[in-house]
Amino acid sequence: MMTKPGDLSVTALYTSQVWAWGGLSHSHLFTSSDAKSVFDATTAGLAAARTSHCTLAPLHYSLLHRHVMIDHLLRASGYRHVIELAAGLSRRGAAVTSDADVRYTELDLPHVVELKRELLQRTDEGRAVLARPGLRLVEGDVETVALEPFVRPGEPVFVIAEGLMMYLTANARRCLFAKVRRLAAITGQVRFLFDLVPTNEEPEHDVTGRVIDAAIKRFTGGRGFERDTRTRNDIVTALREAGFDDTEAVASRDIAREWNLPDSDQPTQVVLFVTRASSPGGDGEEEVTCSH
Ligand SMILES: C[S@@+](CC[C@H](N)C(=O)[O-])C[C@H]1O[C@@H](n2cnc3c(N)ncnc32)[C@H](O)[C@@H]1O
Numbered sequence: 241m242m243t244k245p246g247d248l249s250v251t252a253l254y255t256s257q258v259w260a261w262g263g264l265s266h267s268h269l270f271t272s273s274d275a276k277s278v279f280d281a282t283t284a285g286l287a288a289a290r291t292s293h294c295t296l297a298p299l300h301y302s303l304l305h306r307h308v309m310i311d312h313l314l315r316a317s318g319y320r321h322v323i324e325l326a327a328g329l330s331r332r333g334a335a336v337t338s339d340a341d342v343r344y345t346e347l348d349l350p351h352v353v354e355l356k357r358e359l360l361q362r363t364d365e366g367r368a369v370l371a372r373p374g375l376r377l378v379e380g381d382v383e384t385v386a387l388e389p390f391v392r393p394g395e396p397v398f399v400i401a402e403g404l405m406m407y408l409t410a411n412a413r414r415c416l417f418a419k420v421r422r423l424a425a426i427t428g429q430v431r432f433l434f435d436l437v438p439t440n441e442e443p444e445h446d447v448t449g450r451v452i453d454a455a456i457k458r459f460t461g462g463r464g465f466e467r468d469t470r471t472r473n474d475i476v477t478a479l480r481e482a483g484f485d486d487t488e489a490v491a492s493r494d495i496a497r498e499w500n501l502p503d504s505d506q507p508t509q510v511v512l513f514v515t516r517a518s519s520p521g522g523d524g525e526e527e528v529t530c531s532h
Contacts, residue, residue, distance in 0.1 A: 248407060249328070249349065249351060249352045249355075250278060251328070251403065252328030252329045252330075252348070252352055253272070253274055253275040253278045253279075253329065254275070254278045254279055254282055255303055255307075255328060255329070255330070255403060256270045256271065256272075256275045256328070256329035256330070256331075257271060257275040257276055257278065257279035258279065258300045258303045258304060258307075259304075259307060259330070259331050260275075261279065261300060261304075262300075262304040262307070262308075262502060263502075264304075264307065264308075264331055264335075265331065265335050266331040266334040266335045266369075267331045269331065269334055269359065269360060269363065269365065269366045269369065270329040270330075270331055270334075270356065270359050270360075271359075272359060275329070279300075282299070283298065283299075283300065286298060286299055295507065296507055296508065296509055297503075297506035297507050297508050301503055301506040301508050302492070302508040302509055302510055303403075304501075304502060304503070305492040305496065305501050305502075305503075305506075305508040305510050306402065306403075306435050306492070306508075306510040306512070307330075307332075307402065308499075308501050308502060309490065309492060309495070309499065309501065309510060309512055310332070310400060310402055310433060310435075310512065311332060311335075312499055313433060313490075313512070313514060314332075314336070314398060314400065314433075317398055317431055319396060319397070319398035319431060320341055320342050320343065321342070321343045321344075321391070321392070321395050321396065321397045321398065321427075322336065322342065322343070322344045322345070322397070322398045322399075322400065323345045323347065323387060323390055323391070323397055323398075323399045323400070324344070324345070324346045324347065324399075324400045324401075324402070325347050325382045325399065325400065325401040325404060325416075326347070326348055326382055326401060326402070326403065326404040327346035327347060327348050327377075327402075328348055328352055328356075328403070329352070329355070329356055329359065330346070330402065332400075333346045333375050333377075334360075334369045334375070337369070337372050337374040337375040339374075340372075340373075340374060341374075342374050343374050343376075344374055344375050344376070345376045345378055345390045346375070346376070346377050346378065347378045347379075347380050347382065347385065347390075348377075348379070348380075349379065349380075349381060350379040350380075353377050353378070353379045354379075356377060357370065357377060376390070378390070382401070382404065382416060383408075383412055383415065383416070383530075387399075387419060387420065387422075387423055388422075388423065388426060391423050391426050391427050392426075392427070393426055393427070394427065394428055395427055395428075396427050396428060396429035396430070396431070397423055397427045397429075397430055397431075398430075398431045398432075398433070399420050399423070399430060399431070399432045399433070400433050400434070401416070401432075401433070401434040401435075402434070402435060403435065404434065405434050405435065405436040406436060406437070409468070410468045410470065410478075411529075411530075413478065414478055414481075414482065414530075415530035417432075417478060417479055417482035417484070418482050418483075418530065419530070420432050420482075420517075421482045421483045421484060421517050424483075424517045424518055424519045424520075425519050425520060426519075427519075428518065428519050429516065429517070429518050429519075430516065430517045430518075431514070431515075431516050432479075432484065432513075432514070432515050432516070432517070433512060433513070433514045433515075434512070434513055435510060435511065435512050435513075436470070436475060436511060436513060437509055437510070437511050438470055438471050438472045438474075438475065438511065439468065439470050439471070440471050441472070441509070441511065442509075472489050472511070475487075475489075475513055476489070476513070479513065479515050483517050484515040484516065484517045485515070485516060485517065485518075486515060486516055487513060487514070487515040488513070488514045488515070489511055489512070489513055490511070490512045490514060491509075491510065491511050491512075492508045492509065492510035492511075493507065493508065493509070496508070
């Protein structure tokens with residue numbers, strides 16, 4: 241896979257191997273020796289950097305909790321139409337479209353989508369997944385792509401952004417909120433879900449975040465986490481200003497046992513924001529300057 245400076249596709253390789261390590265369905269369709277090498281190197285590097293101050297479980301447990309929590313919330317929502325932004329090499333679209341009534345659009349940068357197609361082309365099972373009418377892999381940049389072509393009038397849509405928001409500036413996030421919000425004018429209802437740990441909830445003495453950030457910067461030629469000083473309240477306020485209501489923040493540590501997450505005793509740090517909007521559209525977009 242050809243990458244450019246600032247390209248985050250290596251993170252998609254890493255997470256694809258986490259889903260395989262966690263034994264999640266359909267993850268075998270996306271595994272590769274590259275992904276295994278990135279996973280092994282990252283896991284070893286993080287283990288070496290752990291100190292007695294580390295209070296959190298290793299990163300792969302947090303990611304597994306994040307992914308399974310999103311699966312849980314999508315299933316519980318009953319929505320049959322999904323757009324997954326920055327889907328990377330996620331196995332969720334392949335898993336969910338086993339149900340022929342689900343329409344699932346995955347979006348990521350062109351070289352990541354190309355790699356995903358290549359991985360699926362390797363096996364009969366993968367080719368069968370690629371051929372499903374309900375699954376669409378779309379090449380595009382979340383900051384500039386129009387989402388309207390992927391929805392239908394009067395069909396509520398569930399929009400997922402997993403592992404993306406921490407790389408966006410606060411302004412880019414607000415633009416994305418406004419863009420997702422606008423879909424409600426067509427679909428009638430939008431449910432929007434993303435993960436983002438508020439800065440003030442990151443443990444002060446835990447080096448994991450800094451080590452991951454440094455590792456990502458090395459792999460991507462300089463691009464790492466956006467470290468703005470966001471609180472839960474800031475995120476909820478930005479969603480409200482974009483026209484979303486009923487925002488809930490769900491933390492893994494609060495629900496791990498109740499939701500029967502794998503390795504639920506591992507102390508992980510995941511915060512999901514789940515929100516909704518109905519037509520008519522809000523006016524959040526006027527407040528931010530965005531590229532379209
Ligand atoms: C950490 S990975 C997460 C992948 C997937 N959501 C998962 O959890 O397995 C981040 C993904 O964001 C994608 N990405 C980053 N910036 C993007 C952009 N501007 N437009 C589309 N995709 C983007 C990367 O290509 C990568 O696949």
